[in-house]
Amino acid sequence: MELSTAPADAVAVVAARIGEAVAGLPDGDGVGVFGAVYLQVTDAMVDHLTVDGYFVSPPDVARLDALFADRFLGALGAAAPPACWRPLLDLRYHPGIRPVQFALAGMNSHIQHDLPLSVVDSCRSLGCPPQALQADFHRVNDLLAGVEDRVREELLALPPELDVADPLLHLLGSWSIDAARDAAWACAQMLWELRDRPEAYTAAADALDRTTGMTSRCLLTPLRGVR
Template identity: 65%
Template sequence: MTTSTLPAAGTGEVAAEVADVAGRLRQLLTGLPPQDGVAVFGRVYLTVTEAVRAHLSCGDVFRTPADIARLDVLFAGRFLDALAPDQAPPSCWRPLLELRLHPGIRPLQYALAGMNAHIEHDLPLAVLDTCAALGCPPAELSGDFHRVNDVLAQVEEQVRERLLPSLEELDVSDPLLHLVSAWSIDRARDAAWASALTLWELRDRPVALSAATDALTGATGLVCRCLLTPLGDLRGRR
C-alpha cells in the first residue's frame, strides 16, 4: 500500500485528495531542473492529474467519480513513493531514475518511459489497492477505468505536440520516430487492465501473486530501459 491516505468519504473529500496530489507534483517540479527526466515526466503527470480532477469536479465523464478519485490517489502515490529517498524504488522506475540527466536522451523518451512504468506497473497494482479499499472486484471499476482513456488520449496528444520536434526537424531515419510509433497509451492501459485482472485472480495465492508481481516489475523495467536508449542529436552528427 502507498503512503497516500485514503479518506472513507464521498466525492468531495476524495477529490480534495486529488488536488493534494497535484500540489505535491507541483512542489516536486519546483525543486528539479527542467531537463531532469523525472521533471519531464512529472510535468506530463501533472497535466493528466489536472485533467482528471477537472472531470471529477464537473461530473461529466465518470459514473462513480469517488471510486475513480480513490484510484487516482493510490495510483499517484506509487509514483511519489518511488521517489522517496529512504527506500529502494521498484526496478521498473530505476531506468528513469538512473538516466534522468543523460545528455543523449530526449525529453519525449523520458515522458514515454515514465508513462510506461506508471501505467504498465503502478496502475494494475493501484487497481488492486482500490478494490481492497472499496471491497469490490475490478469488474466494478471497469467502465470508469476505460473512460479515463478518453481523458488520457487528449493529454497524450498535447504531450506529443509539446515534446516531439517538428517534422521539419526530424529525418525519417531518426530513431525517435520509431520509438514514438512503437508505444501506445491505449495498448499500455489495456495491458494494465489485463494485469490487474490476472493479479486479482491470484490474490489468495501469495506465492504466485508475488512471482507475478515481480515478473511484471521486471518486464516493465526492461521496456523502460529500451525506451531510454540514448539517441543523441542525429542532426548534430550529420
C-alpha cells in the same frame, strides 16, 4: 480508505503532492519532465471530476488516483526503487535523451506497473472486483489520449527533413497509451485472480516490475545526434 472531501478536492491534493515532489528540479531533469506531464493528467482529472455524469463513481476514481500517485511518489523517495522506475531515475540527466522520451518512459512505468497494482489495492479496500471499476477505468482513456497528444506535440520538435526511418520516430511509434492501459487492465484482472495465492501474486508482480522496466529502458535509449 474513505474520502473525507469531495473527489475533485481529494485529487487536487494529489496534484499538490506531485507538484511539491518535482518542484525545483533543474531543467532537463527527466523526472521533472515526467512530473510536469503527470500534473497535466491530474489537473485534467480534477476538471472532469466536477462534471456530473462523467465518471460512474467519482469517489472511487479519486481513491484510485491517490493510491496510484502514492506508488510514483514512493519510488522517488525509496532507497531501492522498483525496477520499473530505475531507468528513469538512473538516466534522468542523460544529455542524449530527449524530453519526450523521459515523458513516455515515465508514463510507461506508471501505467504498466503502478496502475494494475493500484487497481488491485483499490478493489481490496472497496471489497469489489476490478469489473466494478471497469467503466471508469476506460473513461480515463479519452482523457489520457488527449494529454498524450499534447505531450508529443509540446516535447517533440522534429526537423522537417527527418526521415521516417529515423530511430527516434521508430522508438516513439512503438509505444501508445491506449495499448499500455489495455495491458494494465489485463494485468489488474490477472493479479486480482491471484490475490489469495501470495507466492503466485508476488511472482507475477515482480515479473511485471522487471518487464516494465525493460520497456522503459528501451524508451530511454540515447538518440541525440543519431541519424
